[in-house]
Amino acid sequence: MATIKMNLQYFADEKTEKATPKKRNETRKKGQVPKSTDVNTSLMMLVVFLFLWMYGGQMIITMFANMQREIFTHYLVADVTSESAASLFQSISFQAVLAVLPLMVLAAFAGSFGSFIQVGAMFSTEPLKAKLNKLDPIKGFKRIFSARALVELAKSVLKISLVGTTVVIMIWTNLEEVMLLSQKSVTDAMSMIGWLTIMMGLAVAILLMVLSIPDYIYQRYDHEKQIRMSKKDIKDEHKNIEGDPRIKSKRKQKQMELAMQRMMQEIPNADVVITNPTHFAIVLKYDEQKAEAPFVVAKGMDFSAQRIKKRAQEHGIPMVENKLLARALFHQTDIGQQVPPDLFKAVAEVLAYVYRLKESQSNELRSRT
Template identity: 60%
Template sequence: MSYIKLDLQYFSQEKTEKATDKKKQDTRKKGQVAKSTDVNTAFILLVVFLFLWMFGGTLGEKLFAVFTHTFQEYMLMELTEQSVPELFMELIYESVVVVLPILLVSMIAGIFSSYIQVGPLFAPEAIKMKLSKIDPIQGAKRIFSVRALVELVKSLLKIALVGTVVFTILWLNLDKVLVLSQKSIGDGFAQIATLAAIMGIAVALLLLVLAVPDYLYQRYDHAKQIKMSKQDVKDERKNMEGDPRIKGKRRQKQMEMAMQRMMQEVPNADVVITNPTHFAVALKYDGEKMAAPVIVAKGVDFVAQKIKGIAKDNNVITVENRPLARALYAQTEIGDVVPEDLFKAVAEVLAYVYRLKNKEV
């Protein structure tokens, strides 16, 4: 018996169930999402090299102007306590003009590539300092894990493919490379920049293609990591059902739905018996289908006023009978038939209603 108990306990703790919506939300708040860094890297590289392909000439001219200005003017300046800070600030400004557009493009590409993978997400808990992150035992487990093996295989594959792509591009442009020594510095620099941009775009496209299966694997691995055991699912359901806020919201929703259904029945009622200000009870009677009149709606105060308003809008007759309205409200629920001790009083009201309807006809 003890062995059977241990086996059952083992299977109840085995993580075989898909994560619930609540578990997914909780892990998302912690920053644990399915995300491929390869997608970010490839997309950033592609956007940056495309940017350099289109605007590299302008940036190159600015960079060339910085070098020209530096060697023609700054090298001849007298270095003093006043000139050094000014020189330093001018160099920083001119360097920022060249570098800042590339950094901005990289930042936008990185944000966009993350957004298309995980959507809008701000998880401060993911950057909190945790001692478990520097635990050597856990680190060793991560190094000698299936994930680490997959990452190694991916890296080797990427190195081989990237090397092949770069070699192919250089081989196809070998004649241009061999005549670089015969060109001017400007033309040679432009030729090298063009080749570098072509290789960068080609490598980025290759990495982007390789990132697609990696992203799919990350989603699979993430779903596997957050799987729950049957006991976890049961505990979560108990906690949710025991949460007063969730209970309150569920109860409020049920009351709203019941109120809506009740109000939808008022236009079909034969009569609404009122207090007249505090109570309202709507009755329906079909002699061919019902043995006795049925309560289709009832309410007190605000709900009573709403029932009377709907009855008025739908030409349902309202009859004032204080003792009968109170008795019906106290002794019956929605869907109940009229109690036997109130048959006579209700029959009189219905007879009065039918007489009015016949007169109207």
């Protein structure tokens, strides 16, 4: 028996169910989303090297022209001091930053766009919070030798091998130009090296973009596996959202009791009670100032019907037995609603009978007095 109980507990705690929308929102708020860093890296490299391919030469010429103008107009005629050397260094650094700034902006935009197409608009500071459990050596050891770590290692080895192969192929196909670099001028050699570097960067960027597709698919699969829930987790979440079933049942019972009390308070002012005679009881009232047609004050079935009839008897409210009309009113109307048009005639006949009965009773009282 104990073994069966343990097996049932194991299956109840096993993470076999897909995450609920609530669990997905919670993990997203914590910054836990499926994301491949290769998408960001490949987009950044592609944008940067495309920019260098189109505007790299002009950017370098502009940067060196500005540096030369600063040097020849200011620093060659200046005294060689520590202040002038520091000023020269600052000027060169500033020109280099201005030249590289467009690349940095493009790289940042490409990285942000890569994240956006994967996870959408999201901002979370949860990953930046310090967590002491990350310093746990046992958990760190488990992370290092986990299946996920082995997959990441295999991915890294594969990427390094493919990138290295791509670079070797690019150099091999242009080996003749590389071997002749020593015989070219500095300008031509630098131009050749720059062109070859850009071509290798573009090739590597395209390769990483291709590799990022299966990597993103794996990241989604691994994320879905990490956020799986057990049947017990889903049940507990449902309890937290909907409330404990026992408390919910008690609340519903209390609401029904309050509704019954309100109905009982309205019965003494009603005109008639239409009965089944045992299963249904519908209390009607006609007030020209409130509604154009008679409306339902209270209704009940079985035990509630018996309570309604008892209350009506205590206050002398007439009761009329009409099985078909009672059943139709019970199923077609709610408390506070007017009688449906197709039942007007039947209800009018009942009210006319009640009014004649009340009039005859009042005439008897007068004759006795």
